[in-house]
Every structure is written in structure tokens, then in C-alpha cells.
Amino acid sequence: MDIPQLRAQLDQIDRDLVYLAAERQRIVAEIGRSKRGTGRPLRDFKREKEVLDNVRGHAREAGIDPELAAGLMELLIGASLTRQEQDTVRALSQGNGRRALVIGGNGRMGGWFARFLDAQGFAVEIGDPTGAPEGFARRERWDAGPLDHDLIVVATPLRPAARILAGLASHRPPGIVFDLGSIKTPLRESLQALQAAGVRTTSIHPMFGPSANVLAGRHVILIDTGNRDALEAARALFASTTAVTVEMDLDEHDQMIALVLGLSHALNIAFTAALAGSGVAPERLRAVSSTTFGAQLAIAEGVARENPHLYFEIQSLNAHNGPALTALDEAVHTLLAAVRSGDEQQFVDLMSRGRDYLHALPE
Incomplete structure (x- = not known):
């Protein structure tokens, strides 16, 4: 078969995929109505895991990457949740x-x-x-x-x-x-x-x-x-x-937000400011992007598009922000000192402390 014929086959498969996704959404809507009638919660994590495990199994049988199949199914599950949630909000x-x-x-x-x-x-x-x-x-x-x-x-x-x-x-x-x-x-x-x-x-x-x-x-x-x-x-x-x-309570909220928003925003603002001062064009950086850099850049780009006046309020008006920003300042200075002095053990200790903290968190 020549390329135009193969592409025609692909077009038909793409149409079939879209119609199958639409049929899945129709069934999802029926399931949502049934859940509302019985008072069952919208999200069923056990069922989601079963679906993803089944899809990975089907992918292995079909000879394709199981994670590719799981990724596609996660998109469909997200769309399903959106449909059920919006319908339920309106219905109730x-x-x-x-x-x-x-x-x-x-x-x-x-x-x-x-x-x-x-x-x-x-x-x-x-x-x-x-x-x-x-x-x-x-x-x-x-x-x-x-x-x-x-x-x-x-x-x-x-x-x-x-x-x-x-x-x-x-x-x-x-x-x-x-x-x-x-x-x-x-x-x-x-x-x-x-x-x-x-x-x-x-x-x-x-x-x-x-x-x-x-x-x-x-x-x-x-x-x-x-x-x-x-x-x-x-x-x-x-x-x-x-x-x-x-x-x-109010104070615990702001203590948590100092880390969840204040610290994460500060990291990404500093990251984009450092890139802007590097003199290297963003397109050139993307051309050699690593997995870590690409993930960090995607987060930083989202932060950079936000309202800077709102973000300044989050940094400057939180009475509990000081310790978080001080800890960030100390960690950066420790990192720089270890690199500039060639102190490998200090560098290893810094990374180990963060690793141990994260591994202590529940999944």
C-alpha cells in the first residue's frame, strides 16, 4: 500500500477513536446519573486502578507501550470525571x-x-x-x-x-x-x-x-x-x-501557605529571573532540554504568567513567610558554598537531607 492509502487508514482509525471516546462519555454520563440516584461518591479510586491495570494488560497483548496506553486512559478518565462532576453540580x-x-x-x-x-x-x-x-x-x-x-x-x-x-x-x-x-x-x-x-x-x-x-x-x-x-x-x-x-485555623493556614505557595513561587520566580539574566535564548535552551529542566520550565512558565501584584501580596503580606524564605536563602548559600569550595560532603549532606525528608512522607 502506498502512503496516501495508509494515511486514509489512519484517518479512519482516528475517526473511530473519537466516536469510541464519545460513546465512552455517554456511558460515563449514565454511570453518573446512577451514582446520584444511589448516593455513591463520584470518584472511585479502586475502579480507576482496575481500569488502568486492565489497559496496561491490553497494551502488552497488543504489543504497545503500557504507559502510553495508561496515559491515554488517564486523559479519558479525567474527561469522565469532568463530565460527571459538572452534571452532578447542576443536578443537585x-x-x-x-x-x-x-x-x-x-x-x-x-x-x-x-x-x-x-x-x-x-x-x-x-x-x-x-x-x-x-x-x-x-x-x-x-x-x-x-x-x-x-x-x-x-x-x-x-x-x-x-x-x-x-x-x-x-x-x-x-x-x-x-x-x-x-x-x-x-x-x-x-x-x-x-x-x-x-x-x-x-x-x-x-x-x-x-x-x-x-x-x-x-x-x-x-x-x-x-x-x-x-x-x-x-x-x-x-x-x-x-x-x-x-x-x-487561620494561623495554621498561613504557616502552610508560606511553604505551599510562598516557597514554591519564590523558587520559580528566582529560576526564571536567573534564566532571563543568562543571555541564552529560551528557544536554544528548549533545544537541549533535559527531563528535569523541561518539567521545571513548564512549572516556571505557569508562574511567570500569573499576576505579579497578587504574587507580591502572597510573599509580603503573610506574617509566616519569613522562616520559609530564610530557609530557602540558607539552602541556596549552603549549596553555593559547597560548590565553590569543592566540599563534596557538604553537597551530599544537603541532598541527603532533602531526600530523607521526602522519603519519610507517605505515598
Whole structure:
């Protein structure tokens, strides 16, 4: 057979693959409806492992790389979870026509939360002077009208969030109020003011960005600010998803975020700054990229595209950031000293300490 004929065969196989994927999604939707009817959780890790193990076995029989087959199946499983989760969020309708105001809802994360609430059946209004996502009612000022919503979400940067939360305390809205801030210590006084005013308030931190389509394996941190009713209401918003909720107090949150966000952001900002100062074109680096460099560059590129003002807030406003950045500074200086002085043992000890720490963590 000549090349055009072989390519025609490939085209037919590609069409078949697409239609088979569509048929798989149809069956997935049926499974999702069945799960909703019986109250079973959306995600079944045991079943996912069975599917991947089976696919690897089929791949060996077919004479192809088992990990290639598993990778393709993981993409399909991710698409399946997305379909089931979105259908379930809509079907369970946590909102039931209740009203929500998203202050800062024209921002990226505010817009995500507005769409998330809309999918649950909330009647969502946006309070944002810069505009609103298409299809949403809007007020230019958050306080330019009644604040009698069932839910008020503050999705602005930290400094205005502190002012808005304090302002809400003076208005004493009857609904539940919470923020989406990446750091909580700068909001402490405002959250305490809301509590003192008798407002049902809590604080949450979605540990994902606005591009998240499915919450499988994602975490949502719930901060206990003294009102269990508000905290459980916030938790209930994610009950129909596959997100994992983690509860902690305000100070523990910021201590953890100093490492989870502050340290990781600092590493990647320094990495891209060092590359920018190297004088070597990015295309040239990609041409000789190693596995480690490629993985690091992909993470760093994501960080580099984010809002630098938000990232500065995460670094500068977290009262618990100091020890993490100090530890990073000390580790870099120890590394440089070991390399420059030719102290191999110091270098080995530094790597061994990190290896032992990571190997002590559970899988």
C-alpha cells in the first residue's frame, strides 16, 4: 500500500477513536446519573486502578507501550470525571434559586466562583466596577444596593478584601459571608469584626486556579473563624464535586501557605529571573532540554504568567513567610558554598537531607 492509502487508514482509525471516546462519555454520563440516584461518591479510586491495570494488560497483548496506553486512559478518565462532576453540580442544585453576590466577580477567580455558583442554581449578581462576565447581573459598587443575599463572596485582592469585609461588618448582612483570599492573617481583624457584628462568616481558600475544569484531587481549605454554620455552608458548596475539603485555623493556614505557595513561587520566580539574566535564548535552551529542566520550565512558565501584584501580596503580606524564605536563602548559600569550595560532603549532606525528608512522607 502506498502512503496516501495508509494515511486514509489512519484517518479512519482516528475517526473511530473519537466516536469510541464519545460513546465512552455517554456511558460515563449514565454511570453518573446512577451514582446520584444511589448516593455513591463520584470518584472511585479502586475502579480507576482496575481500569488502568486492565489497559496496561491490553497494551502488552497488543504489543504497545503500557504507559502510553495508561496515559491515554488517564486523559479519558479525567474527561469522565469532568463530565460527571459538572452534571452532578447542576443536578443537585445546591442554590435552589438562592441569591449570591460575588464582589470582585469580574476577576479570574471571582468569575470562576460566579460560574460555579450559577451552575448550582444560585441567582448570581456581580459587584465589580470593572464589569461582569457575560450573562450576569452587575452593580458597579458592591454596596450600591441591598445586601440581603443568601451568600456574599469576596473575591478581590487582599488589601481591598480587608476593607470590604470590614465594610460588610458595618452593614450586618443576614446571609453568609466568606472570602477567597490566598492569605488570611491580613484579614484577621476584618473577619473578627464580622463575627463581633453577628454576621455568619467563614473563610475559604480554593487551592486551584481559575482554569480548573474538574476538582478531582483538588483541595479547598476551610478556615474556622468561629461560626460552624457558615463553615458547613461553605463546605456544602463543594459536596457535589470531587474536591477534598481540609479544615484548619487561620494561623495554621498561613504557616502552610508560606511553604505551599510562598516557597514554591519564590523558587520559580528566582529560576526564571536567573534564566532571563543568562543571555541564552529560551528557544536554544528548549533545544537541549533535559527531563528535569523541561518539567521545571513548564512549572516556571505557569508562574511567570500569573499576576505579579497578587504574587507580591502572597510573599509580603503573610506574617509566616519569613522562616520559609530564610530557609530557602540558607539552602541556596549552603549549596553555593559547597560548590565553590569543592566540599563534596557538604553537597551530599544537603541532598541527603532533602531526600530523607521526602522519603519519610507517605505515598
